[in-house]
Amino acid sequence: MQSSSTNNKNSKAQQARRRFLQKLGLLGAAADSYTLLELQAKTTASAASGDKRWGLLIDTSKCASGCDACVRGCNTEHGIDASDSDLTRAQWIRKIDLKDKLTGKESSLPVMCQHCDSAPCVDVCPTGASFKRADGVVLVNKHTCIGCRYCMMACPYKARSFIHENLTEQKPSAPRGKGTVESCTLCVHRIDSEQDMQPACAVACTDEAHSAIVFGDLNDPDSNISRQLQSAGGSQIRSDLQLNTGVRYHGL
Amino acid sequence: MSNPTTYFQPVRTWSGNYLIWMFALVLLVLAGGYCAYHMEHEGHHITGMNNSVVWGLPHVFAISLILAASGALNGATLSSVFGNKLYTPYARLSVVLSVCLLVGGLIVLVLDLGRPDRLAVAMTTYNFRSIFSWNIFLYTGFIAIGVIYLATMLERSLQRFNRPVGALALLWRIVLTSGTGSIFGFLVGRSALDSAILAPLFIALSLVMGSAALALVIPWVSRWQHSSVSLHHAPPTRQSMMKLLLWCVLAVLYFSAVHHVTNLYIAEHRQDEHNVLQGAFAGVFWLGHIAIIATGLVFLQTLRHSGELSSTAWHLLCAVLLIACAMILYTVIIGSQSTPQLLFPDKIITASSFGDAGVPAYRPTSWEWGFGMGGIALSLLLLGLVLRVLPISPTSQS
Amino acid sequence: MCPERAFGLWAILWLLLASGLGHASDEGPIIPPASFGDQCVADTEIMRKQHMSLLNHQRDETVIEGVRGNPFSLVGCVNCHAQKDDNGQAIRIDAEGQFCESCHAYAAVKIDCFSCHAALPEEGFGNTHEVIGLNTPVIAPLAAADPAKHFSHQQRQVLQSHRVAAGPHNQLRGNAALKNIISTHTTEHQRPVNSDTR
Numbered sequence: 105m106q107s108s109s110t111n112n113k114n115s116k117a118q119q120a121r122r123r124f125l126q127k128l129g130l131l132g133a134a135a136d137s138y139t140l141l142e143l144q145a146k147t148t149a150s151a152a153s154g155d156k157r158w159g160l161l162i163d164t165s166k167c168a169s170g171c172d173a174c175v176r177g178c179n180t181e182h183g184i185d186a187s188d189s190d191l192t193r194a195q196w197i198r199k200i201d202l203k204d205k206l207t208g209k210e211s212s213l214p215v216m217c218q219h220c221d222s223a224p225c226v227d228v229c230p231t232g233a234s235f236k237r238a239d240g241v242v243l244v245n246k247h248t249c250i251g252c253r254y255c256m257m258a259c260p261y262k263a264r265s266f267i268h269e270n271l272t273e274q275k276p277s278a279p280r281g282k283g284t285v286e287s288c289t290l291c292v293h294r295i296d297s298e299q300d301m302q303p304a305c306a307v308a309c310t311d312e313a314h315s316a317i318v319f320g321d322l323n324d325p326d327s328n329i330s331r332q333l334q335s336a337g338g339s340q341i342r343s344d345l346q347l348n349t350g351v352r353y354h355g356l
Numbered sequence: 357m358s359n360p361t362t363y364f365q366p367v368r369t370w371s372g373n374y375l376i377w378m379f380a381l382v383l384l385v386l387a388g389g390y391c392a393y394h395m396e397h398e399g400h401h402i403t404g405m406n407n408s409v410v411w412g413l414p415h416v417f418a419i420s421l422i423l424a425a426s427g428a429l430n431g432a433t434l435s436s437v438f439g440n441k442l443y444t445p446y447a448r449l450s451v452v453l454s455v456c457l458l459v460g461g462l463i464v465l466v467l468d469l470g471r472p473d474r475l476a477v478a479m480t481t482y483n484f485r486s487i488f489s490w491n492i493f494l495y496t497g498f499i500a501i502g503v504i505y506l507a508t509m510l511e512r513s514l515q516r517f518n519r520p521v522g523a524l525a526l527l528w529r530i531v532l533t534s535g536t537g538s539i540f541g542f543l544v545g546r547s548a549l550d551s552a553i554l555a556p557l558f559i560a561l562s563l564v565m566g567s568a569a570l571a572l573v574i575p576w577v578s579r580w581q582h583s584s585v586s587l588h589h590a591p592p593t594r595q596s597m598m599k600l601l602l603w604c605v606l607a608v609l610y611f612s613a614v615h616h617v618t619n620l621y622i623a624e625h626r627q628d629e630h631n632v633l634q635g636a637f638a639g640v641f642w643l644g645h646i647a648i649i650a651t652g653l654v655f656l657q658t659l660r661h662s663g664e665l666s667s668t669a670w671h672l673l674c675a676v677l678l679i680a681c682a683m684i685l686y687t688v689i690i691g692s693q694s695t696p697q698l699l700f701p702d703k704i705i706t707a708s709s710f711g712d713a714g715v716p717a718y719r720p721t722s723w724e725w726g727f728g729m730g731g732i733a734l735s736l737l738l739l740g741l742v743l744r745v746l747p748i749s750p751t752s753q754s
Numbered sequence: 755m756c757p758e759r760a761f762g763l764w765a766i767l768w769l770l771l772a773s774g775l776g777h778a779s780d781e782g783p784i785i786p787p788a789s790f791g792d793q794c795v796a797d798t799e800i801m802r803k804q805h806m807s808l809l810n811h812q813r814d815e816t817v818i819e820g821v822r823g824n825p826f827s828l829v830g831c832v833n834c835h836a837q838k839d840d841n842g843q844a845i846r847i848d849a850e851g852q853f854c855e856s857c858h859a860y861a862a863v864k865i866d867c868f869s870c871h872a873a874l875p876e877e878g879f880g881n882t883h884e885v886i887g888l889n890t891p892v893i894a895p896l897a898a899a900d901p902a903k904h905f906s907h908q909q910r911q912v913l914q915s916h917r918v919a920a921g922p923h924n925q926l927r928g929n930a931a932l933k934n935i936i937s938t939h940t941t942e943h944q945r946p947v948n949s950d951t952r
């Protein structure tokens with residue numbers, strides 16, 4: 105770009121000075137204006153469709169206590185560091201071991217965002233950053249999330265995590281950053297991209313030969329998940345709240 | 357005093373008292389600002405907040421300030437809407453204090469966000485199903501109404517609007533406080549908060565906190581003004597305020613009792629209720645309530661014997677009320693997050709990495725204390741500055 | 755005049771002078787060349803002026819509607835424009851003097867992307883044989899090929915206005931090979947499963 109080394113030097117000095125001014129915040133405040141989102145008919149064929157409703161069916165009889173393959177799979181997929189304090193680190197999916205109060209029967213299951221049809225987090229979000237996609241996936245638009253954490257107060261499943269620290273080395277497919285709230289995305293970056301892709305937790309569970317997590321389209325009566333739901337049944341956590349969750353449990 | 361020779365003046369003095377106060381407040385604001393900056397820069401992990409207790413001490417400060425703001429308008433409302441002349445000398449101060457407290461509370465609320473730099477997003481993108489969105493309008497609207505209300509007091513030609521604007525302000529603050537209470541009142545996932553009674557409870561709390569804040573600010577201001585009009589010299593006003601506070605205290609106790617006693621009867625709320633009454637924050641809960649009951653009893657005794665309280669005792673009791681109400685808010689806001697959310701009513705949780713079996717007690721850090729105190733200091737600093745430029749403070753000798 | 759005010763005025767004056775003087779010897783930013791390919795997803799002029807607009811539109815479509823694979827992705831920017839150091843390790847695109855930072859420092863505009871988004875290319879991007887062909891200029895105009903498929907309404911408007919302004923020669927171009935790599939590039943977790951498992 106620069107023809108001579110003197111020019112180069114000048115430019116370097118220039119840039120250093122500009123960097124200094126930029127840090128002072130004296131120049132270029134609000135150079136990029138926010139573009140208001142226009143909701144309109146989509147011409148692109150690959151948009152998430154309301155014909156589908158993605159969901160998970162978790163068979164607790166196949167889920168093994170002590171196995172956290174799904175959690176590790178999720179962490180690897182999204183670049184979540186599991187070495188930080190349990191209190192403040194992100195936990196999109198967690199394993200819970202249970203014992204029945206009456207029978208003493210023990211069980212184990214993963215809990216993540218339940219992708220509610222009437223999601224409390226979507227209702228309470230002041231900016232609309234917490235939203236439900238046409239295909240039923242509940243997401244946080246981190247570009248408009250202001251980090252108020254009201255959704256975390258509202259979520260009955262404690263499914264959301266607030267990022268308490270600066271993050272580095274994010275995965276290209278999973279942008280995450282300090283000061284915003286996040287939760288299970290049902291691996292939208294995977295399921296949107298190609299046919300027959302499964303969320304990382306389901307893949308990890310299958311690899312571990314448990315196959316306790318089945319992913320699929322709840323609206324399609326012929327899908328594997330719908331057929332299993334019809335034959336074996338599946339209940340919702342806190343079904344009393346009538347949130348019509350996208351994640352169902354068998355043998356709860 | 358209620359005598360017709362009350363004049364209003366800006367604080368003109370450069371007395372040491374005023375300067376020292378302002379200087380101290382600036383220092384506190386700077387310290388609070390640094391705490392907020394540090395929190396924003398490092399992330400919320402330097403606070404006691406975590407993914408279980410997501411709203412911590414800054415929220416208690418912010419909500420306290422907002423409630424006190426709404427209640428501080430009592431003086432103006434009594435004067436201009438209900439025609440109680442005892443409060444007329446303090447009507448202007450009441451409005452200014454109210455707006456300043458609200459600004460302080462909102463600043464704390466905003467700086468506690470994960471991304472306060474995106475305030476523009478919060479102000480331009482609304483989800484009208486969210487009570488939070490409505491509150492943004494209620495808060496900004498309250499500030500606007502406060503300014504107009506003050507204008508009807510300061511400007512003679514606008515005086516005929518004083519009463520209607522006062523009535524609008526009264527209505528507005530009732531809605532505002534209900535809205536603030538409703539932030540917590542409709543959280544189905546948290547049984548300690550799943551109750552509409554939080555809205556009236558917040559109104560009662562706001563009346564106590566606001567009146568107490570006004571009572572504390574009046575002598576502070578009159579000392580700067582070297583004014584003889586202060587509550588110290590106006591026993592009728594003080595007695596009236598005591599009566600008002602007594603009623604509001606009774607309202608707080610009533611709504612709190614209804615909330616907690618009904619929770620004991622609702623099986624699914626019982627675990628949470630036991631945690632409130634006996635858990636990690638039981639001390640704060642009981643101390644707050646006992647302090648309020650005790651103060652109420654002192655007021656009752658004083659009024660029955662129509663005896664006077666010494667200035668020191670009166671101001672001390674008002675301070676006790678403020679702190680006690682903040683403690684009750686603390687148990688509502690933080691206590692409610694300190695019980696695990698009940699996901700599986702029929703099961704005992706034997707293992708979880710995310711606090712499903714029990715949430716560790718929340719411990720606020722000094723960053724949060726500094727940040728919250730900075731918010732209070734900011735409110736008072738603004739008050740001091742407004743008093744300096746506008747004829748707000750009452751004096752009987754002009 | 756009180757001394758504080760005088761100081762404040764001097765400070766402002768100094769800053770104004772400093773930036774004004776700087777402008778006189780302005781040489782423009784030193785922007786490192788792309789690591790892959792010689793043709794961006796749109797012409798340089800469009801990208802320089804409109805990249806945030808294009809990125810923002812596509813961002814909203816991707817996040818909210820789930821439309822993926824369109825050309826104006828931040829991941830795409832990083833993949834091609836991130837440099838490698840002497841050891842072959844990728845350098846963050848927002849590091850001092852790198853592609854995004856150099857120009858943003860020049861324009862004194864803060865970048866808010868990379869506190870959340872990866873500033874390093876996708877793992878393995880450009881390590882495979884597929885890189886061959888990237889240096890071949892692609893002349894087929896992307897928008898002309900299938901505008902309805904690849905661009906949103908807003909994007910088309912932005913591009914249209916440019917084309918009108920710049921005349922017929924300034925066609926929007928795309929690098930088919932680049933697009934190919936982006937779409938066929940798979941990470942190790944992405945294992946297709948049988949369709950009947952759904």
